[in-house]
Amino acid sequence: xxxxNIRKDFPILDSRINNYPLVYLDNAATSQxxxxxxxxxxxxxxxxxxxxxxxxxxxxxxxxxxxENSRIKVKNLINAKSSTEIIYxxxxxxxxxxxxxxxxxxxxxxxxxxxxxxxxxxSNIVPWQELCRDKKANLRYVPLNGSGDIDxxxxxxQLSQRTKxxxxxHMSNVLGTLLPVKEMIKSVRATPAVTVIDACQSVPHMPVxxxxxxxxxxxxxxxxxxxxxxxxxxxxxSDILNEMPPFLFxxxxxSEVTYESAQWNDLPYKFEAGxxxxxxxxxxxxxxxxxxxxxxxxxxxHEIQLGEYAVKKFKSLKNFKILGDRSKEKxxxxxxxxxxxxxxxxxxxxxxxxxxxxRTGHHCAMPLVQSYGIxxxxxxxxxxxxxxxxxxKLIDRLSEIEEYFSGE
Amino acid sequence: xxxLTDFDEMYQEIVLDHYRNPRNKSKLSRDFxxxxxxxxxxxxxxxxxxSINDGKLEDISxxxxxxxxxxxxxxxxxxxxxxxxxxxxKEISLIIRSLLxxxxxxxxxxxxxxxxxxxxxxxxxxxxIKCALLxxxxxxxxxxxY
Numbered sequence: 066x067x068x069x070n071i072r073k074d075f076p077i078l079d080s081r082i083n084n085y086p087l088v089y090l091d092n093a094a095t096s097q098x099x100x101x102x103x104x105x106x107x108x109x110x111x112x113x114x115x116x117x118x119x120x121x122x123x124x125x126x127x128x129x130x131x132x133e134n135s136r137i138k139v140k141n142l143i144n145a146k147s148s149t150e151i152i153y154x155x156x157x158x159x160x161x162x163x164x165x166x167x168x169x170x171x172x173x174x175x176x177x178x179x180x181x182x183x184x185x186x187x188s189n190i191v192p193w194q195e196l197c198r199d200k201k202a203n204l205r206y207v208p209l210n211g212s213g214d215i216d217x218x219x220x221x222x223q224l225s226q227r228t229k230x231x232x233x234x235h236m237s238n239v240l241g242t243l244l245p246v247k248e249m250i251k252s253v254r255a256t257p258a259v260t261v262i263d264a265c266q267s268v269p270h271m272p273v274x275x276x277x278x279x280x281x282x283x284x285x286x287x288x289x290x291x292x293x294x295x296x297x298x299x300x301x302x303s304d305i306l307n308e309m310p311p312f313l314f315x316x317x318x319x320s321e322v323t324y325e326s327a328q329w330n331d332l333p334y335k336f337e338a339g340x341x342x343x344x345x346x347x348x349x350x351x352x353x354x355x356x357x358x359x360x361x362x363x364x365x366x367h368e369i370q371l372g373e374y375a376v377k378k379f380k381s382l383k384n385f386k387i388l389g390d391r392s393k394e395k396x397x398x399x400x401x402x403x404x405x406x407x408x409x410x411x412x413x414x415x416x417x418x419x420x421x422x423x424r425t426g427h428h429c430a431m432p433l434v435q436s437y438g439i440x441x442x443x444x445x446x447x448x449x450x451x452x453x454x455x456x457x458k459l460i461d462r463l464s465e466i467e468e469y470f471s472g473e
Numbered sequence: 474x475x476x477l478t479d480f481d482e483m484y485q486e487i488v489l490d491h492y493r494n495p496r497n498k499s500k501l502s503r504d505f506x507x508x509x510x511x512x513x514x515x516x517x518x519x520x521x522x523x524s525i526n527d528g529k530l531e532d533i534s535x536x537x538x539x540x541x542x543x544x545x546x547x548x549x550x551x552x553x554x555x556x557x558x559x560x561x562x563k564e565i566s567l568i569i570r571s572l573l574x575x576x577x578x579x580x581x582x583x584x585x586x587x588x589x590x591x592x593x594x595x596x597x598x599x600x601x602i603k604c605a606l607l608x609x610x611x612x613x614x615x616x617x618x619y
Contacts, residue, residue, distance in 0.1 A: 411484075
């Protein structure tokens with residue numbers, strides 16, 4: 066993979082921040098966008114802006130065609146059986162909420178169990194807390210063993226006919242840990258539960274195959290995978306989606322309306338009420354093309370290499386500790402670190418002075434961060450356009466910042 | 474560290490000194506009012522104890538954990554407000570708020586802030602203003618209760 070060529074595709078990477086070249090290491094929050102994605106937005110608005118699924122005129126036909134083509138690209142990216150299983154939403158949070166409101170409201174009852182893991186982002190915690198409170202169901206956490214990994218035997222022993230939904234992150238947005246989702250889903254198959262994968266940190270970075278994983282739902286956001294903000298995906302198995310009630314009601318989601326009642330439209334339109342986010346959906350398709358052209362396996366290998374390089378370099382900073390044990394298995398290009406004395410906000414503000422963008426705080430995963438006995442951490446997360454030299458800059462500046470705050 | 478000189482606007486030497494060596498951090502033993510305030514977005518924490526007698530702040534304890542701005546601000550605050558009347562403290566609190574929110578403050582009012590004037594540099598870093606105001610908000614809560 067030729068990083069310097071890839072960088073040329075991303076206009077923002079030429080920016081200078083506080084007189085330093087931008088080093089963008091906040092990709093787990095949102096990714097930068099290649100020229101092709103940005104151009105496709107302009108192209109839509111300048112050349113074929115029109116509503117979809119309605120008109121017979123040329124522009125509407127073109128817009129509809131491009132909108133539906135993008136759905137096929139997303140379908141191919143995650144190897145779904147059919148593009149009707151790809152529902153466009155605003156983001157993964159909205160996707161998870163649709164599952165909670167629509168599937169959950171109908172199928173979860175008093176005394177049922179919903180399982181999530183201790184690694185979840187708030188967006189995969191709070192909707193289930195609300196559903197459980199509403200239905201008097203139990204929100205349970207998949208147990209961990211002494212080394213902080215999923216305890217599969219214990220997890221299997223806690224599953225029952227009352228287990229109705231299991232929602233797990235594919236990769237932790239704080240630690241970069243990959244969860245054994247395939248094995249977990251296999252265990253859940255013995256119960257009536259549906260399985261949901263929060264793939265926000267996996268789909269943008271590695272090959273993902275929903276049929277191989279055998280999950281029932283998968284949620285991810287376009288803006289973390291080179292696409293624009295405001296477009297996300299809810300993948301669902303068609304037999305399950307067909308049984309689910311719609312979440313939003315209105316135009317586009319109906320096949321027939323009388324003054325008294327309405328018939329729901331077919332998939333995926335049943336879940337896409339109103340004029341959709343046409344421009345951003347089309348641009349997401351362009352982002353899928355960009356990722357596929359480079360190859361997700363190549364991107365993944367590059368990020369693993371960057372992560373390993375960073376962990377090795379961090380050893381020279383003796384007061385900075387990386388959260389989680391990274392020695393055991395390969396992890397993605399997300400790593401959080403902590404300094405005993407210097408608060409992440411001070412680190413983040415100081416790095417920004419050198420043009421280095423990282424995330425500081427609780428990373429929308431307060432329970433997980435707090436389980437390390439800290440209230441906040443600093444996080445660096447890489448993507449296809451990051452280089453070893455950028456990791457070197459991060460390490461060098463952290464060392465300077467340590468001197469500055471300790472007064473040595 | 475020459476390249477971080479720009480940074481010194483926010484982290485003036487006196488701010489860093491209060492961060493490294495916080496003042497008035499011994500817990501109070503006699504009658505006191507107490508509160509804890511948090512900034513949930515970044516995890517800053519301030520624990521404040523006040524001993525007020527006859528309308529005057531006789532003793533103060535500020536402890537906590539968090540970033541250099543939040544912690545030094547608490548320490549700087551403790552030095553400015555100790556041995557002052559509640560009314561004076563209320564006025565000083567308003568001055569520091571105005572200063573950080575970039576509102577106009579009269580020269581003679583700035584003098585009343587003492588070393589806490591060093592927090593002025595934070596106003597150029599809008600996302601950090603709430604760090605600087607955390608301890609002052611706790612102080613206001615307690616004084617309003619009194």
